[in-house]
Amino acid sequence: AQKITQTQPGMFVQEKEAVTLDCTYDTSDPSYGLFWYKQPSSGEMIFLIYQGSYDQQNATEGRYSLNFQKARKSANLVISASQLGDSAMYFCALNGVSGGSYIPTFGRGTSLIVHP
């Protein structure tokens, strides 16, 4: 069984500052993928960043970086230089094997509010 945990229901950050959104996971499969998605109030799910379990380096995409600590089973999202448009729900997801197929499991999400 696989599990993904986001312990921060809500986070606040000042515009232009950096913020870290926590994500821990549990899986018995050595091969898996970790994703972060952003969901604005309009509802669409926007793919932000991906980290493979065998990737040697932490993933980065523009202002987004993933702090991947495999031994601790954590995959925290770091958003640098926060913008007002970053206010949204953020979901961490684990793509691991379940019943022979890769099935994504989502965390409960973290609501991020960026203050001007």
Next chain:
Amino acid sequence: GAVVSQHPSRVICKSGTSVKIECRSLDFQATTMFWYRQFPKQSLMLMATSNEGSKATYEQGVEKDKFLINHASLTLSTLTVTSAHPEDSSFYICSARRDRGKSPLHFGNGTRLTVT
């Protein structure tokens, strides 16, 4: 690339009627599609996994006779909510993946279903 189109974005129907939601991958072939349901301020709940040309795999607790899923081609999956009731009112969102492995999911914009 990796655009997923979902229609309709909003639908209101009367209790007892059926509603069909379409999910199309516009610029890639989607070997696997997933259907999620999301309640307000909650995470995505996986309803079913559909692989092209085979029957959908439903998650525990999801009624397969009520939520009919068809994945007839590599670019189209449909979810039909049969004999809808007010408790079926929710946000339904599909996602598509190029393969059956660890590659990222790409989401449609979701469908807000209201059953009166």
